[in-house]
Amino acid sequence: PDGWTDLDSRAVDTVRILAADAVQKVGNGHPGTAMSLAPVAYLLFQKVMRHNPADTHWPGRDRFVLSCGHSCLTLYIQLYLGGFGLELNDLEALRTWGSKTPGHPEYGHTDGVEITTGPLGQGLANGVGMAMAARRERGLLDPDAAPGSSPFDHQIYVIASDGDIEEGVTSEASSLAATQRLGNLTVIYDHNHISIEDDTNIALTEDTAARYRAYGWHVQELDWTNGGTEYKENVRELDEALRTAREVTDRPSFISLRTIIGWPAPNLRNTGKAHGSALGKDEVAATKELLGFDPDKTFEVGDDVIAHTRKLVDRGAEALAEWQSSFDTWAAANPAASELYGRMVKNELTPGWEDAVPSWDADPKGIATRAASGKVLGALADKLPELWGGSADLAESNNTTMEGVPSFLPTDRQTKMFPGNPYGRTLHFGIREHAMGSIMNGIKVHGGTRPYGGTFLQFSDYMRPAVRLAALMRLPVIYVWTHDSIGLGEDGPTHQPIEHLAALRSIPGLDVVRPADANETAAAWAAVLKNKDRPAGLCLSRQALPIVPRGTDGYADTSGVAKGAYVLKDAEDGAPDVILIGTGSEVQYALAASDILAAEGTKARVVSMPCREWFDEQDQGYRDAVIPPDVKARVSIEAGVSVGWRDLVGDAGRIISIDHYGASASAGKLFAEFGFSGDTVAAAARESI
């Protein structure tokens, strides 16, 4: 490309030997892709992307996602060369305890890492989310600026590997990216024909470029092997392809780049061995000789090389200064949007937003908690413009559409049922739960909006890898998982969650929230929205649930919801014989049982436990006040597996659960057949006492 010098070429070769050395030193890791992608990453970081090593949180920066996270050195070495905070000793500490250079890039751990990657396919889908977020943020803050003229215009770059291309989540997200016409997204597909099982001919024979054309992407194909005749890293051509990709604004861009993994390692290039193992001393030395480095030196970086690459710091400062002036102009002209921007940057909610949260009067018939959730969303729509989301094709079932808001859609994709525009708010993921989860992660790391996404609780399984990553990254995304038990009824065992609550609670850092009625649902939404550093899944009923009185007739108000569990209705003298703990739709049976028991002279306390994780975070005093250690008679009731409940009910307790699959019938029939009722709770209480 213009201005590419021998020093740039030397820097690229330095990347290769650093990658080989770093893996060789620790004895394990992935050198091959980092070596062959060296010119690609260098071109992006040094020549193409607008970013600032001194401020990796600058909102105007281009984003980079390394979907093939195992090739973490691809990123770490650029962060070192560009002066983003990593130094040579960090590379030397690759994959060791406490280092800034763990085996896969970790968000929040290493400055300059935009998102945690490693589980294949996630990064590309995250990139789709970032590109969507960029458009939505622009729409919120600077909708009327001419294309490319807003401080909120920037590019999303993704490098993906053969493995990413094989994973289904990538297919889901890529199809949607084209529907959404994400012109700000460019994916470079490192098509090296090698994965761990070596030659990918055994498992990947499709024409991937044609597949992306079929999705509707702008596709360019580059071949550095020149049809297998001669390997030449044509950086100029790639640079031009990247420029073309930026100029295509009505479609995402896919650049298929045929490379040879491990290039130029003389013996191990183009092998599966170069993918995931140290090259070995001899091969590292041979590679160094080939590239004109001293085979006896390790981590050799010429002073001229690092001086050259660190000039990115100055260029970054200039870019930021230029952007800042455009930003300041915008801020002065747009005070309201600027205020919103200020909140979004800090993940702060609009003052007074909680006043908009609805409440319901007691009603024995009640409504489904999914319906209550929909009302909460609708009520908050005006107060929290940063809140947006949708469903994986279950909008009406998940109650995820805020009434009257436009859909987030290119104008030619809107429909009669879902009018929208490119800056709209309701998301349509299609039947792609996994991509939904990954896209939500990308949206959240991109900026200050707050995404939610809905599907049936059953299908949380489809999106589980993305949910785990949200928890690992501590991203406050919100899942709206409705139809949360056998209470969904006739759709039967393939759709009825049984193990899902337990399985989701097992994920460290995920809040699993299962409100008991409409008012708990409102309080749960409020509590979830206040959390800034953790994902939450709202598990909501399909069926109507009674709305219990609040602050009257012995019933507590909903202030305890945020504490995870609270005494909903106590024994009259506050000295219960037995504690009945319920969640969600089963709290009603605990209440019914307390009446049955009261008639027999047994004093029961009903504890509603909408969120186990929040309760576990309370101090011992509060927890003991809700579940007194000396009251050993306890019953839990939840329409899910028993797993995890023994901790709460203790050796003397009883657990009412369903530890087998459901069936196709009406909800009422199923609850009765499977032993969920006031009577069964009362019977268990008698046993426990």
Next chain:
Amino acid sequence: PDGWTDLDSRAVDTVRILAADAVQKVGNGHPGTAMSLAPVAYLLFQKVMRHNPADTHWPGRDRFVLSCGHSCLTLYIQLYLGGFGLELNDLEALRTWGSKTPGHPEYGHTDGVEITTGPLGQGLANGVGMAMAARRERGLLDPDAAPGSSPFDHQIYVIASDGDIEEGVTSEASSLAATQRLGNLTVIYDHNHISIEDDTNIALTEDTAARYRAYGWHVQELDWTNGGTEYKENVRELDEALRTAREVTDRPSFISLRTIIGWPAPNLRNTGKAHGSALGKDEVAATKELLGFDPDKTFEVGDDVIAHTRKLVDRGAEALAEWQSSFDTWAAANPAASELYGRMVKNELTPGWEDAVPSWDADPKGIATRAASGKVLGALADKLPELWGGSADLAESNNTTMEGVPSFLPTDRQTKMFPGNPYGRTLHFGIREHAMGSIMNGIKVHGGTRPYGGTFLQFSDYMRPAVRLAALMRLPVIYVWTHDSIGLGEDGPTHQPIEHLAALRSIPGLDVVRPADANETAAAWAAVLKNKDRPAGLCLSRQALPIVPRGTDGYADTSGVAKGAYVLKDAEDGAPDVILIGTGSEVQYALAASDILAAEGTKARVVSMPCREWFDEQDQGYRDAVIPPDVKARVSIEAGVSVGWRDLVGDAGRIISIDHYGASASAGKLFAEFGFSGDTVAAAARESI
């Protein structure tokens, strides 16, 4: 098609009104697709497929998979018309307790249902598995027969919907199907442009036919809307397309069929409402009038219609008789293969196979359980030809390749590292864990082979929906999940399972098996292979684990492994002060602790618990003998979350677990930093006592 009569057309219209009536009666369900697909399903069941209503287990039958399981009536009504065992009262009982017609088709519940479908995307991937199984079975039993001449030649038909097409698992499986050149597979894609959120333009704008061409499928496009001008169900054209699909034997076939959902319901056709709700009384009546049925009658089936369609029983008997003669000829000529066939049909293992299971001498250094697993597979290769499998691109890491066996690959897909042939044995799924799981389900329901599939335990999350379905269907597939804890080391938190053991144990009907050393691994494989009605996941270490003595020095032999838990090493007098329960790689720390405690005069019993599910199935006597109720001092140790362990250790027990994410460092460092050692177990034991 040839021989299509007015009675056939009347039967097709009968299907439509039955679908509308059945949903209307129960008040919920999915009428629209069943109505518009009526001619497609009728054509397949009555005219195209070779099957026999009187014997739905006939191995020579063509298979049918309804990937859009919500449209269960598409299948049920054909099973009724064709005489497969369903009657009108079964249709009337749709989606009610105990009926043969649950909300989604359930394998093992309704005769003629080849596999449970409903979670979208699964069915198409299952079909890929069936097609693979058909080829492997033919290769085992009748490899030399000319194409199309073997009793083991037949077709796999799948109907898939827009939702199936959107799900990533379908993309994964479809790419692999083309690599595998599955000429025996035909997918009809019901491209009706409607999903629950109505017009799919909001989420599905790709050129799906072009996408399938890019994978390498044979693609045909039919449009019953004739470009939107006139809706005409051109059954003859579809019949021809199906014939062409059968004739293309080097690629799977994809028939994209543009339909209008709910056809011909006058007001609700082509709407999301027709997809998932009863049409309403008036619309049902209007549809009946349109089709010349009495609007006041329900479930109206002309005697002439049912008499006509039930002739399939005779045709099926003829087809079977014809096949039987070809089968008998084959059996007489192939006694050895015939014997294998006899075993496979009954899911019986070769007599004496267990003698081949290897064992290891005690060795403090030991080997990884994944390595032991690989040795077991290799040792069983000759004895159990029905056992086959592979990995999602982690063959060497998962140790899933039986030494020296060819890969299951078209000849033009084999590589230097993996030579193979179309009848080979080692499977290469690519980095497609989800498809692997779904394909394994398809393989298992198809016939008597026994599939296994490997990936890292972490990525069990990617395949979880398929694992659940295996458990729901009680299919004895085997997962080889290696790298089962922080013991995988440097790859860090994205790759280290933390919650996975607990989350998998939560799935009803899945055996989670985590052996402690090489000999337990062998015993675990043996126990798993003997189970015929449940899936199992072998959770295996990356790192070497000591091989403990067996039947000597106070150590038990491995006969207790199949019981799920057993006393590995007892207190000398058999009266322990404390019980130390470990699984997998942490059993060594329990053993170390027992030595530490013994030195202090505390008597510890070490219980190895390779499979919680198997232990729970033992009688109370055995369980109490292993964990005596009166010994309340107990410690559990497992490198996973604590969830679920309280049941075993009780209120007085201690749980050594890791309830947060891991880190990137060596395994030794991580175990030490995160509190897994003989010392921590001993300290916990002192606390518990």
